[in-house]
Amino acid sequence: MQEPTRRVLMKGNEAIGEAAIRAGCRFYFGYPITPQNELLEYMASHLPAAGGVFLQSESELAGISMLYGAAAAGKRAMVSSSSPGISLMQEGISYLASAELPALIVNISRGGPGLGRIAPAQSDYLQATKGGGHGDYNILVLAPASVQEMADLTVLAFELADAYRVPAMVLGDGIVGQMMEPVALPPPVTELPPKPWAATGCEGRPRNLILSAPYTDAELVELNRRLQRKYAAIRAREQRAECVLMDDAELGIVAFGIAARLALAAADNLRERGYRVGVIRPVTLWPFPETAFRAYPAVRAYLTVEMNEGQMVQDVRLAVNGAVPVHFLGQGGGYVPPVDAIEEQALAILEGGLAR
Amino acid sequence: MKREYTFAGFGGQGILFMGQVLAHAAMFAGFETSWMPSYGPEMRGGTANCSVVISDRKVRSPLVYRPDLAVVFNNPSLQKFGPRVKPGGTVLMVADLIDGGPDRDDVAVYPVPARGIAERLGHPAAVNMVMAGALLAVDPTVTPEQFEAALRTVTPAHRLATLGANLQAIREGMGFVTARRQDRPATGGGGE
Structure with a gap:
């Protein structure tokens, strides 16, 4: 066999860094924390050579505020951290949302709560998808399941953030962050979308204001209305899911990321044994791809598999809205569901007559 | 086609590097592949293991539960991963760092005195590449040429001086196993 396209073998964290540089990101802020350090290291060694700024901030709070500044100046910019560091950034993320600033936040999450441990976990789903900070806001959340997607979804996150003027998050875990796979890197972006709203120096034009705090109650109400209209548009247009083996599936397994x-x-193993099982993989966690759940009328039950105590399953239940039972397999604190445990639970549902 | 590998030993033995070279070789050969590390908190002296999957279609699980082939570099790794190897699979072990062998007769076992071989070559750090040579002798998934091309790519600039020693170690490992295979077919159990 011959190598079909030019691919490189990279760690997921490194793929994010290279894709971000190719997407035109020229400002990176961060503070070291495992299991995302390869990303910080990659940016330290590659971003300056691309004409960008790598800055190890004194804290996560400073880093997210630097991101606000770079985004307000109209630059493609990012921070990365892992769960406890992302918690520290929540105030700043809420401010980014209120100021309608496009920016990328990468969370290569670990098991919590608290300082937790570096074992892979998906326990930050609710924090990521339900706002995380204070106020009525959402951010785009993309969940890569491969090193290729670590690159591709990083590019997409920048594009969608710019298109809607919202912060975007790439949410991964220690496995997709530290594993290596072949990746076809995206081509370098040569032209970025114009940002006439940015605070770039107002000589020759009216000044632009980037504000988190409106001056009046009425303005705050109007900001909230505008944000909700924007979120409705995102929900309508930007839901993404990968649906595999679903067309005739009686049981749909729902899982994101690794x-x-x-x-x-x-699902492959169960298909080989004659069971009609498919997988719905939400790629956007917010907006949650609820329309995917309406496309498969043959499904008689869902099994949600997560590396947490049951977070996305809440959104699956909302999307399914009682039409069929929704089961759950998962555990927090570093549990990675073994393939045979998923098969076992799926079989129990299938052989229990699906309707439980 | 899907082949699953586990490499396990102490940090510092080049376990993760060996797996990375194999994954690169697989990519150069046009396969889909994944490499997944798992290691203790210390870089040197802690336990280190990694999983490699090579497939002619997209890799589903990068986690390896039951490898086709395990390369083990110390006793704890043999105890942990020996029982997990698929029936009919293969265990390559650094015989001069391990007492005994896997307590089962349904896998092919290749004890390789890789430390002795590496020391005799004057390259004591090349134990991992002796074992890589042993792997190439028993597993045709990637060719020695593809593996060596991958090694040249993966070796960082500041380590280029090790390349010659590593290539020599690969050939010695291949030669050792090939000679033993001609003497007798591999069977379960036992050390050298």
């Missing part, structure tokens, strides 16, 4: 890879392995 858990979906294990779910796919389980």
Whole structure:
């Protein structure tokens, strides 16, 4: 066999860094924390050579505020951290949302709560998808399941953030962050979308204001209305899911990120034994791809598999809205569901008559 | 086609590097592949293991539960991963760092005195490449040429001086196993 396209073998964290540089990101702020350090290291060694600024901030709070500044100046910019560091950034993320600033936040999450441990976990789903900070806001949340997607979804996150003027998050875990796979890197972006709203120096034009705090109650109400209109547009246009083996599936396994890879392995094995099992993998966690759940009327039950105590399953239940039972397999604190455990639970549901 | 590998030993033995070279070789050969590390908190002296999957279609699970082939560099790794190897699979072990062998007769076992071989070559750090040579002798998934091309790519600039020693170690490992295979077919159990 011959190598079909030019691919390189990279760690997921490194793929994010290279894709971000190719997407025109020229400002990176961060503070070291495992399991995302390869990303910080990659930016330290590659971003300056691309004409960018790598800055190890004195804290996560400073880093997210630097991101606000760079985004307000109209630059493609990012921070990265892992769960406890992302918690520290929540005030700043809420401010970015209120100021309608496009920016990328990468969370290569670990098991919590508290300082937790570096074992892979998906326990930040609710924090990521339900706002995380204070106020009525959402951010785009993309969940890569492969090193290729670490690159591709980083580019997409920058594009969508600019298109809607919202912060975007790439949410991964220690496995997709530290594993290596072949990746076809995206071409370098040569032209970025214009940002006439940015605070770039107002000589020759009216000045632009980037504000988190409106001056009046009425203005705050109007800001909230505008944000909600924007979120409605995102929900209508930007839901993404990968649906595999679903067309005739009686049981749909729902999983995101690396858990979906294990779910796919389980579905393959169950198909070989004659069971009609498929996988719905939300790629956007916010907006949650609820329309995917309306596309498969043959499904008689869902099994949600997560590396947490049951977070996305809440959104699955909302999307399914009682039409069929929704089961759950998962655990927090570093549990990675073994393929045979997924198969076992799926079989129990299938052989229990699906309706439980 | 899907082949799953586990490499396990102490940090500092080049376990993770060996797996990375194999994954690169697989990519150069046009396969889909994944490499996944798992290691203890210390870089040197802690336990280190990694998983490699090579497939002719997209890799589903990068986690390896039951490898086709395990390369083990110390006793704890043999105890942990020996029982997990698929029936009919292969265990390559650094015989002069391990007492005994896997307690089962349904896998092919290749004890390789890789430390002795590496020391005799004057390259004591090349134990991992002796074992890589042993792997190439028993597993045709990637060719020695593809593996060596991958090694040249993966070796960082500040380590280029090790390249010659590593290539020599690969050939010695291949030669050792190939000679033993001609003497007798591999069977379960036992050390050298």
